[in-house]
Amino acid sequence: MGDLPIERLSPYTPPFTYTGVDYFGPYDIVVGRRREKRWGVLFTCLTVCAVHLDIATSLSTDSYLCVLKSFVARHGCSRRMLSDNGTNFRGASRVLKDEIERISPALIERQYPELEFTFIPPGSPHMGGSWERMVRSTKSILSEILPPSGLREEVLRAALADVESVLNSRPLTYVPLETSESEALTPNHFLIGHSSGLLDDIVIIVDDSAKRNCWTRGVVVDVHRSKDGQVRSAVVRTADEIITRPAVKLAKLDIKVGNTLNGSS
Template identity: 30%
Template structure:
């Protein structure tokens, strides 16, 4: 049923990469049983419309790479905000769908090399062709009896926790075994600001760098949709682009 819901929403995938969960293995076996039917029409249909399952080795979640890391991060925060919440199926489905939108709104890389273009490439572009947005809502700081407000409060709590972790991943500081990538004018960055609503990323382009006596830039002017602001380097994160060295630690 999960596979049917996915195909109905997103369309039929050509390949599905997954672990060895019983539901995935069972779906693969069921599809294989149908496609091996003696009916020629079904066989011809399956050769063009079939789904190829690619399973990672058993007990090897690290083969999942980036998607397993995303699932782990989501579960970590979800258990802490809604682990003891008594939610109905509709409320839980609403919360999961909104968390899905939060994860698919994260900036991946600059959308273009235009220095005035502040839009990043996000997973939402691959799904609907444009960034994902959310319905505006007020900041809810205290628990309320209203069930609708409770779901919104859980979403906002997840957003704050997950957003901080994602920005920290973009701004990792490791050993100085390799030279870090230097900032450049035109780099697309995410500004680290508090109390932003869910799915709202404040983005900007570096327009000017201020170097210290040692030649290291620690302050920059950033062009945003609200004008140019001056920020310290540790107050924004660089969005990876095509010009970044894959061996760099930046």
């Protein structure tokens, strides 16, 4: 087995500096009375293993360029982008090269970092294992959450966002067991600074039936708001169970939430 490529071991570089990209699908969606096909597009950071998911309306180069523009707008321009030998990928490489050549060199240096397209050899899917494995995970999750029929594009887009959140919150390192407040390193730590997209509050649960001097802590995982927008109750995860309590029975702790809480005191 050869050494890992430089794209897999590049410290001190932003996420998606080195990116793998692939298509999966198609998925049949309902548009009015007709049916159309949509393809999922997966971008994988080869260094921190983060993913970005989007939808392509076709396998054409123009459609891929639109998806690529959306990706760059959100995550910045990659230094190198790896993919298989699909005609849409090669077409995008040629089109972008022609467009960049029309821009003055000074403008390129200031606003358009060099984007290099690299293609793995034909018949060697193992060389794209980093993104092929993420495609497999994405398709596996989608098979569980998508409706069996009548799929609409907005539902597919929302489902891809959910899958992206799940994959970016997966642990990249061994999960420690020494302390209940420890958590594993995840791709989200590099993207948003913490493991989950939600900064849940830590609260003390006011329970009249609890033992004296027993203050149960929990993490708010969801809230229920009334019509005026105020939080009236919340779903709280404690060390033993998930419970729902009214807001008046929850005392929010004024501390910074940096780790997932699994204990009580």
